[in-house]
Amino acid sequence: MKSDKQEKPGQITLTAGGAVLARMKAIGIDYIFANSGTDFPPIIEGLAEAAAKDINLPHALIMPHENAAMGMAHGYYLATGKTQAVMAHTNVGLANCAIGAINAATEHVPVVLMSGRTPVMEKGRLGARTVPIGWGQEMRDQAALVRESSKWEYELKFPEQVPDVVDRAYAIASSVPKGPTYVSLPREVLCEPCPGDQIDGPLRMQPVPVAPPQASVEQAADILANAKNPVIIAQRGTGTAEAFGRFADLVDQWGIPVVQYWAIQLAIGTEHPMFAGMDPAPWLKDADAVVVIDCLAPWSPDIHDLRADCKVIQVGQNPLYSRFPGRNFAADISLVGETGDVIMMLADAMDRR
Structure with missing residues (x-):
C-alpha cells in the first residue's frame, strides 16, 4: 500500500468505507457493481481518500438498477471464474438485488453482496440520520430479503472488523457449493476510522475446495x-x-x-x-x-x-x-x-x- 506521504502501511488510516473497498481489491475483486444512495457518502469519501493516498481499489461501475448490477456480476463470473461484488442502497436496493441473488444461489455463482443499513442514531454521531428516508428505510430484519439465497450473512459492527468480515464473505462465497454472501454496512460504522495495517495483506481465509472420494x-x-x-x-x-x-x-x-x-x-x-x-x-x-x-x-x-x-x-x-x-x-x-x-x-x- 503506497501513499504520497510515504506512510508505512501500519500508519495509514482509512475510513471503514474506504477500507472495505481497499480490502476487496487486495484479495482479488477487480470490480464493484454499485447503485448508490444515502448510505454511500462514506463509500464515496473512501474512494477519494484512497485515491489521494495512492491505494489500489476495485473499479466501481455505476449501475442504473440493481437488477443490472446482479446480472453483470453473474455474467462476469461466468466469463472469468472470479468471485464478484455488488453494493446496493439500504433495504430498497437490496430488495432489487433479491431476484439476482436467487439466480446466483441456484447457479452456484459466488457474489459478495453488500448494502448499506439505515443509520441507527438519530443524532449525535457522524453518519446519523439526516433525511426522512433514514426513518422510512429501516427494517427489523433487513437481511431477511436475501437470507434464503445467502450462504452467510453478517452486519459490520466495528471498523476494525473490515479485513476479517470481507475475507470471510469472500471465502464462504467462493467455497463449494459457491453462492452469494451478504454483508450489511451501517453508515455510522462506515464513517469511522479503520486501521490500515491489515488492509493490503493476503487473503487470510481461503475458500474450501471439495472433491469426491x-x-x-x-x-x-x-x-x-x-x-x-x-x-x-x-x-x-x-x-x-x-x-x-x-x-x-x-x-x-x-x-x-x-x-x-x-x-x-x-x-x-x-x-x-x-x-x-x-x-x-x-x-x-x-x-x-x-x-x-x-x-x-x-x-x-x-x-x-x-x-x-x-x-x-x-x-x-x-x-x-x-x-x-x-x-x-x-x-x-x-x-x-x-x-x-x-x-x-x-x-x-x-x-x-
Whole structure:
C-alpha cells in the first residue's frame, strides 16, 4: 500500500468505507457493481481518500438498477471464474438485488453482496440520520430479503472488523457449493476510522475446495462402463473449457448419448454425434445408468419413468441441491465438487477401463 506521504502501511488510516473497498481489491475483486444512495457518502469519501493516498481499489461501475448490477456480476463470473461484488442502497436496493441473488444461489455463482443499513442514531454521531428516508428505510430484519439465497450473512459492527468480515464473505462465497454472501454496512460504522495495517495483506481465509472420494469415482466409472444403455443428462455445462473438450471425447469414445434438458449452458456441442437433443424421454425409458451433471431437475417424475434397476449418478457442486425443500431424484452415487474437476476425474477413471 503506497501513499504520497510515504506512510508505512501500519500508519495509514482509512475510513471503514474506504477500507472495505481497499480490502476487496487486495484479495482479488477487480470490480464493484454499485447503485448508490444515502448510505454511500462514506463509500464515496473512501474512494477519494484512497485515491489521494495512492491505494489500489476495485473499479466501481455505476449501475442504473440493481437488477443490472446482479446480472453483470453473474455474467462476469461466468466469463472469468472470479468471485464478484455488488453494493446496493439500504433495504430498497437490496430488495432489487433479491431476484439476482436467487439466480446466483441456484447457479452456484459466488457474489459478495453488500448494502448499506439505515443509520441507527438519530443524532449525535457522524453518519446519523439526516433525511426522512433514514426513518422510512429501516427494517427489523433487513437481511431477511436475501437470507434464503445467502450462504452467510453478517452486519459490520466495528471498523476494525473490515479485513476479517470481507475475507470471510469472500471465502464462504467462493467455497463449494459457491453462492452469494451478504454483508450489511451501517453508515455510522462506515464513517469511522479503520486501521490500515491489515488492509493490503493476503487473503487470510481461503475458500474450501471439495472433491469426491476416489472410491466413489471408481464405483461410478464401473457402473457407467458396464451399462448397456447409459445416458447423460446435463443442464449447466461442464464447468471449464478443459472439461468441455474432455467430456466430448469421453462420450464419443464410449458412445454415450448426452441430453441437455432445459439447458442453461452447453455441455456438448449440438453438432457432436452424441448430442441426443433436449428431451430425455426416449433415452430414460431404456436406461440402465444415468449420469446427472449439475441439474436441478433432470427429468419430470410425472412424465418420465426410470427402470427399477437403473442406477443414477449425480454430479455437481451440490448434487442433491440441498437448498431446495423438495427434490427427490435418485442418487445411487453422488460426486460432489467443481463440475469440471469431477468430470476430469470420472474421465480418467473411464480411461483406465
